[in-house]
Amino acid sequence: MTAPQAPQHRVALDLQGAVCPSPSADPQAFLQHLYAQAVWRAQPLQGLARHLPLPPKGRTLVLGAGKAGASMAQAVEALWPAEAPLSGLVVTRYHHIPPRPVGLPERIEVLEASHPVPDAAGLAAAQRILQLTEGLTEDDLVLCLISGGGSALLTLPAEGLSLEDKQRINRELLHSGASIGEMNCVRKHLSRIKGGRLAAACAPARVITLTISDVPGDDPSVIASGPTVPDASSCAEALAILARYGIEVPAAVHAQLQAGALETPKPGDAVFAGHEVQLIATPRQSLEVAAEVARAAGIAAYVLSDEIEGESREVGKVHAALARSVAQQGQPFARPCVILSGGETTVTIRPQPAGSPRGRGGRAGEFCLGLAQALQGQPRVWALAADTDGIDGVEDNAGACVSPDTLARAQALGLKVEQFLDRNDAYGYFEALGDLVITGPTHTNVNDFRAMLILD
CATH class of the missing domain: 3.40.50.10180 (Glycerate kinase, MOFRL-like N-terminal domain)
Structure with a gap:
């Protein structure tokens, strides 16, 4: 089944006069605002x-x-x-x-x-x-x-x-x-x-x-x-x-x-x-600015690290385990909260059969694929991962968003997350869902930005 084109998340980085969106009313807009603040600090x-x-x-x-x-x-x-x-x-x-x-x-x-x-x-x-x-x-x-x-x-x-x-x-x-x-x-x-x-x-x-x-x-x-x-x-x-x-x-x-x-x-x-x-x-400075903005909005914020490395999909799975623990047990952090991290993960390109279409995407998108797969539709968890230079890999997106209904919407379109992971095609998956984050070049670069919002 061919997925229809969907409008994507276009994030404006000009913060003049910008008001922080309500985390509970619009979780994704809130996460996008945190990302924009992080990029602003790195100018x-x-x-x-x-x-x-x-x-x-x-x-x-x-x-x-x-x-x-x-x-x-x-x-x-x-x-x-x-x-x-x-x-x-x-x-x-x-x-x-x-x-x-x-x-x-x-x-x-x-x-x-x-x-x-x-x-x-x-x-x-x-x-x-x-x-x-x-x-x-x-x-x-x-x-x-x-x-x-x-x-x-x-x-x-x-x-x-x-x-x-x-x-x-x-x-x-x-x-x-x-x-x-x-x-x-x-x-x-x-x-x-x-x-x-x-x-x-x-x-x-x-x-x-x-x-x-x-x-x-x-x-x-x-x-x-x-x-x-x-x-x-x-x-x-x-x-x-x-x-x-x-x-x-x-x-x-x-x-x-x-x-x-x-x-x-x-x-x-x-x-x-x-x-x-x-x-x-530095990456840490940008993450701390995002944390300060979240706290000003009444949301507890925790910076895990600005030095996280490893395979993007595996880092996504680890983040998912943490988010599920917070959502289900209130441990190690109480809800509501934002969990932030940075660093530079890697993507190992898997060999594909001759004639197969080339997968598209970068570190942030593959992190989101691994996260969504491991969250399995966990209620109350939203996430955004994006590169602070505005380019995830070599595509036109900065990253992608994940929400509690990501897998359900994908399944309704006949999209299986495992298949997209197998061919390193995060771009194709999130493009079909309308969940790419697009900013254009940001004219700076303090590496990966990841934020998970866990609500009550």
Whole structure:
């Protein structure tokens, strides 16, 4: 049976004048409001001003990469003294440049490239960024604007690797179920710009990295593969990860990894002397803002963690077990309440028979599939999971919603949740139900946002 098209949940992120919806009258609107508040907290203008230094004696060069790159650049342009020199280049994902505020002069060039698989535009941008570091002096300041997605956008393959090699390796890593830390360990050692190498190129200038965290633990060396910070991982670890997931690299590159020839600058290296790293937005901050909004609406709120990792569907099942316990027994939290979590889960793509349609969806959608399957229509439980960058995987949705009647409505359309899980097709399932969450690009990225509302 072909499911009819259904209108989806379109979430407005402009909170000016927005009133928090009643949790009991409209549970899904309430959860969407919490998500919008979390995204608002992660906007660069909310946290960047207090971390900007004074202009240097020399010039100020802005370099950067990530899904928030363009909005971060605009924030610097708005806050930097008009009389102080400012120039630079950042690269962001296609269609992730926000509208420019009226009257804001453009002093930082913004380029677009592909994410999550790199392309020639990202390669050209990385080459130009390295070129801009030539001739820097100790009187100069480099502001590096780093956010999630920068690893794919800032691509400059190591000697012996082609762009096509990097694209294949990236795809295989994305489909393997590897954690973000594992993926970025490999990316650092197969790059000429990541893993601290951009900082080395900026010497002897002072470098201040302003970053928006999208990784569990907020480790700057993992965010966008740490182009300006020391890297404690090794070539041997990168080789072990490649072997673990059965990913091949050209023989010459494999030999360089074995010999340690592609090693990255390490902690304590003099190249990082005097450098600073400032976190201007983190997953925890966004979750805490959502919790505060819920409490102001009279709903108890609990933040489980901002560092949850693992298979998305399995994380969904664990969250479902917690929600069922609260709904049925009032343990470990009393109803009504909101349970929040963040982090970066993974999706392992299951092989499909030849000719079968490709599944569509990302981490948030697959979490919702696993959650809905395990909840089994549990009364009084509503949920939303969405990526804070507005893009779940490579589709046009940020995530999806789950309600007590999710499975019943799907069954009425002839949709079986098990079949959609088998082919990693969360998008198709929730699209048919009208339960995709759609925001468009948010121009920031603090990773997964998950909220479960359990009512009396």
